[in-house]
Amino acid sequence: MAREDGDDVALARSLVGAIPAAALACDPGSLAIRAVNDAAATLLSREASSLTLSGLPDLAASGTTVAGVPVEEAFSTVSASEGSVIAEVDVAVDGETRRIRFRAHATTLARREWLIAVATDVTERVRAERGNRSRARTLDAVASTLPMALFRCDTRGTIVRWNERASEDTGYDAVDLDGRAFPDLFGDDGSTVSEGLTRVYRNGTVDECDVTLVTRSGEEIPYRLTMGPMTDGSAVVGVVVIGEDRTDESVREERLAVLTRVLRHNFRNELNVVTGFSEQARNAVEDPDVAAQLDRVVDTAGRLLHLGETARKVERLLAERPEPEPLSLSRVVSSALESLPARVRERADVDVDVPPGITVSGVDRLPDALAELLDNAIRHGDADRPSVRVSAAELPSESWVSLVVADDGPGIPPAERAVLTGEETQLKHTSGLGLWYVHWVVTAGGGRLDITESTDGGSRIELVLRIPDDG
DSSP states (O other): OHHHHHHHHHHHHHHHHTOSSEEEEEOTTTOBEEEEOHHHHHHHTSOHHHHTTSBHHHHBSSSBOTTSOBHHHHTTTOOGGGOEEEEEEEEEETTEEEEEEEEEEEEEETTEEEEEEEEEEOHHHHHHHHHHHHHHHHHHHHHHHOSSEEEEEOTTSBEEEEOHHHHHHHOOOHHHHTTOBGGGGGGGGHHHHHHHHHHHHHHOOOEEEEEEEEOTTOOEEEEEEEEEEEEETTEEEEEEEEEEEOHHHHHHHHHHHHHHHHHHHHHHHHHHHHHHHHHHHHHHOOOHHHHHHHHHHHHHHHHHHHHHHHHHHHHHHHHHOOOOEEEEHHHHHHHHHHHSOHHHHTTSEEEEEOOTTOEEEEOTTHHHHHHHHHHHHHHTOOSSSOEEEEEEEEOTTSSEEEEEEEESSSOOOHHHHHHHHTOOOSSSOOSOSHHHHHHHHHHHTTOEEEEEEOTTSSEEEEEEEEOOTTO
16 A cells, blocks of 8 residues: 555656646645645745645645635635636745745546645735835825826826816716816817827826816816826836816916006106106206206116016016027127117126137026126226126036126125025015026026125126036
8 A cells, every 4th residue: 555655646746747837746635745846845945855744734824825714725625627726825935925826726646636736936926016005005195185186097098097186176076087088178278188198108208288177067277287107117008197276376477467567667657757857857957966866866767777677577587488598608698798788888898708619508588697797797886997807617527617707896785695595584685686587597597696706806796507418
């Protein structure tokens, strides 16, 4: 009988040895392991002789499957007529817990039944699933707390997920949103949305657009969309869209634009009247004290007119949001000098040292911003003939250029410098918009602005400008 049993085990050993995957042969009733192949010994990191002294339930760290069913019970239904049974168990392997998937089926060798279990390590799959579930929970938490609408679309532009704010903004419930074409929410602007989605799918980059959302009730809402790619490796498999209701912002911008236009128009017209009459009165009086007072009125009106003009330029800059582009630095400087009023330009000695061939990245308002600095240096110079020097040099990093405007004037007061440090307050603030405008223009091109004292005791304003990547 022992010989017959040995022959049976030898047959089972031959069978599992012929299986390329990790395999074990067990007694169907006791689930005792009688034979294993090399792949199974390697997978479970145990000697074959050690495995054949144990049973299939002994491999499970808890004695049960992942589903909580005792291992004996999980495999008790295996029979030749009922196909295979699959169960996953956690197994201790080299000091760590691995998830092993067993697919067991019954077979007969020399009139003896065997349970053949093929083992596969699915630990990485389980870890990936856990990671995906964790990320999904995180995304759900973010979506539920995000104060803006969130949509997720598949590669066809169909809505597959959304948050509560999205439902509130659109007025549609789950039945209406699920499977709906996302561009259909935007009426006549649907083509704009479709084109944005196409760019995201094609380029894998973020795309933005301002459109009009048409709600279920027909209300039209100004809406800003930010669309970004969902990727699987290098493939774009969907798009996440953040939608922002811009109703309040749009109304506020409209009212501010009207207020600004009215104030600027009246401001300029009334100041022109003040300037005209003051100059006439100045020419008509002979009293030097009165003449000096009228000169001050004219100068003050001129500064206010300049402030109004700067406000107009700031409004245009903020409204148009120009994009950086390659600019010839020598042309920027020459354009700035040419734009200065002749009476201002002729009052000062302006020395220019800007090597040809330097290209910087900046917005098209850069010449205007430089003209603002030159105008300020000349107007506020306290010498009979102010001296201003404009110089440029490439910095050692080879990615930046320094453009410096230095003068011999009284310098820029600390309150004016607070523009750059964020220290400006209601009690201590700048008197104009000039430096703000220059700062915004320079930073819009990716540069920065620094203010120090010049060697002549005046101001030294440095514009650190980026060199274009292809320059």
